[in-house]
Amino acid sequence: MGQFHTSAHSVKHATQDGVQLEDGADPLFTFGVIADIQYADLDDGFNFHGTRKRYYRSSLRLLCNANRRWAAERVRPSFVLQLGDVIDGSNRRHGASQRALRAVMDEFGNYAPAVHHVWGNHEFYNFSRSELLSSALNSGAGGDRAGDGVHAYHFSPAPGFRFVVLDAYDLSVIGRERRSDKYELAFKLIKAHNPNRNLNEPPGYRHWIGRFVQFNGGFSQEQLDWLHGVLLGADEKKEKVVVVSHIPVHPLSTDGICLAWNYDKVLSILNSHKSVVCFMAGHDHDGGYYLDTSGIHHLTLEGVIETPPDSDAFGTVYVYEDKMVLKGNGRISDRLLMY
Numbered sequence: 637m638g639q640f641h642t643s644a645h646s647v648k649h650a651t652q653d654g655v656q657l658e659d660g661a662d663p664l665f666t667f668g669v670i671a672d673i674q675y676a677d678l679d680d681g682f683n684f685h686g687t688r689k690r691y692y693r694s695s696l697r698l699l700c701n702a703n704r705r706w707a708a709e710r711v712r713p714s715f716v717l718q719l720g721d722v723i724d725g726s727n728r729r730h731g732a733s734q735r736a737l738r739a740v741m742d743e744f745g746n747y748a749p750a751v752h753h754v755w756g757n758h759e760f761y762n763f764s765r766s767e768l769l770s771s772a773l774n775s776g777a778g779g780d781r782a783g784d785g786v787h788a789y790h791f792s793p794a795p796g797f798r799f800v801v802l803d804a805y806d807l808s809v810i811g812r813e814r815r816s817d818k819y820e821l822a823f824k825l826i827k828a829h830n831p832n833r834n835l836n837e838p839p840g841y842r843h844w845i846g847r848f849v850q851f852n853g854g855f856s857q858e859q860l861d862w863l864h865g866v867l868l869g870a871d872e873k874k875e876k877v878v879v880v881s882h883i884p885v886h887p888l889s890t891d892g893i894c895l896a897w898n899y900d901k902v903l904s905i906l907n908s909h910k911s912v913v914c915f916m917a918g919h920d921h922d923g924g925y926y927l928d929t930s931g932i933h934h935l936t937l938e939g940v941i942e943t944p945p946d947s948d949a950f951g952t953v954y955v956y957e958d959k960m961v962l963k964g965n966g967r968i969s970d971r972l973l974m975y
């Protein structure tokens with residue numbers, strides 16, 4: 637982990653690869669990133685296979701650490717990207733979904749600026765899509781969206797920069813009403829690849845076939861067409877674009893079990909637009925990173941839920957004309973993202 641210091645006019649940074657960076661200028665703007673908080677007012681537990689500890693109650697304290705740090709930044713974040721799974725699915729069983737969501741939103745409200753909420757699988761374990769649309773998690777309300785009820789929208793926090801939030805459960809069996817066309821399509825797709833009775837059980841692990849599980853999802857053609865259109869506009873304006881989704885889309889930025897169903901379609905769109913500089917996701921609690929052949933940084937953020945209480949899992953990103961500098965905390969590494 638690198639050292640990082642801010643003073644009146646300098647940012648000094650040693651990235652994971654030992655790259656030294658010293659900048660005389662202030663960043664154009666900064667933003668916070670955090671993933672897979674999965675808060676529940678429950679004792680510690682484990683993942684499905686019993687191999688990884690999950691710190692349900694502590695996750696709220698780790699969010700509090702992040703908020704405090706963001707509030708103390710000299711150039712305070714313009715916004716925070718919450719990369720999905722903000723509360724754990726187990727809340728539903730305890731009738732605690734609303735209470736848990738309120739606890740997390742109150743915590744965000746203490747210090748953080750605007751928060752852009754990405755929707756993950758645990759959102760759909762707790763709420764229906766229509767409930768989410770009328771909840772505090774609908775951060776895209778009023779903006780240009782990919783379609784009715786699709787939580788995909790874009791915003792520009794500063795001239796020359798655009799962020800696109802994608803809905804990775806648009807095409808999914810947990811994010812869609814049964815009997816809807818998208819549910820039918822998603823069900824056919826997953827059944828074509830996964831013969832298991834429990835569709836959360838991967839069909840295998842070779843060639844990323846394991847991604848066809850129910851806790852993953854994908855992007856409808858409608859959303860892909862919309863994304864292409866947004867990126868065309870960004871190309872024309874010579875903007876730099878960061879695309880975010882709960883589920884990663886590059887096979888080398890994540891364990892294959894956490895990859896989006898139709899990741900290849902998203903990748904071919906991203907790679908055909910020179911405006912795209914970075915793709916950020918959560919979902920894989922171990923995190924990941926890959927710089928693809930088009931120069932797009934694929935960053936998968938380590939999840940708060942599997943982070944021990946004496947550590948941390950959040951980042952602050954300092955944005956410059958030619959680079960973003962991620963200052964990670966705890967399990968999250970510092971990274972220099974040149975573009």
Ligand SMILES: Nc1ccn([C@@H]2O[C@H](COP(=O)(O)OP(=O)(O)OC[C@H](O)CO)[C@@H](O)[C@H]2O)c(=O)n1
Nearest residue numbers: 683684757758834836837838851894919920921922
């Ligand atoms: N083999 C499995 C695995 C999982 N399940 C059930 O599926 C639901 C989602 O699993 P969960 O691990 O909670 O999903 P996360 O989004 O937190 O994490 C994704 C990756 O695992 C992180 O690396 C849950 O109900 C599991 O019980 C299953 O039935 N069979």
